[in-house]
Amino acid sequence: xxxxxxxxxxxxxxxxxxxxxxxxxxxxxxxxxxxxxxxxxxxxxxxxxxxxxxxxxxxxxxxxxxxxxxxxxxxxxxxxxxxxxxxxx
Numbered sequence: 838x839x840x841x842x843x844x845x846x847x848x849x850x851x852x853x854x855x856x857x858x859x860x861x862x863x864x865x866x867x868x869x870x871x872x873x874x875x876x877x878x879x880x881x882x883x884x885x886x887x888x889x890x891x892x893x894x895x896x897x898x899x900x901x902x903x904x905x906x907x908x909x910x911x912x913x914x915x916x917x918x919x920x921x922x923x924x925x926x
Contacts, residue, residue, distance in 0.1 A: 841870040841873060841879065842870065842903055842904065844873075845857070845879075845904055845924070846904060846905075849904065849906075849924060849926050850926075853924070853925055853926040854908075854923045854924060854925040855923070855924045855925075856912070856921060856922070856923055856924075857877075857879055857921075857922050857924060858876070858877060858878040858879065858919065858920070858921055858922075859878065859879050859880075859881055859896070859919070859920045859921075859922055860874065860878050860879070860880045860881070860918055860919055860920075861881055861883055861887075861892060861893075861896055861918050861920060862880065862881065862882045862883065862918070863883050863885060863886055863887040863892040863918075864884070864885075864886050864887070865882035865883060865884055866882075866884065867882065867884055868881075868882065868883055868884055868895065868899045869881070869882050878919070881896065881899075883895050883896050883899065890915075893911060893915065893920075896911075896920075896922075897909045897910070897911065897922075900922070900924065904924065905926075906924055906925060906926060907925055907926060908923075908924075908925040909922060909923070909924050909925070910922065910923045910925075
């Protein structure tokens, strides 16, 4: 998992804001980046359930805290597992 954060932090140093595609897996045991899929999409497990925006809020909080971001915003995919997220240092 550390390798994925290192990749994102390096990319953010070169370009901010950075847009990433994310596939969210809600109701997981813990919050973690699992893998990067062949198309560059980050597969992320989130502990919160996908009800009332809880998984989205937890995802953004997880990314902001883990990467030390000033902002993380869901650009598209509010009600979908596949999301486009804007990350800003």
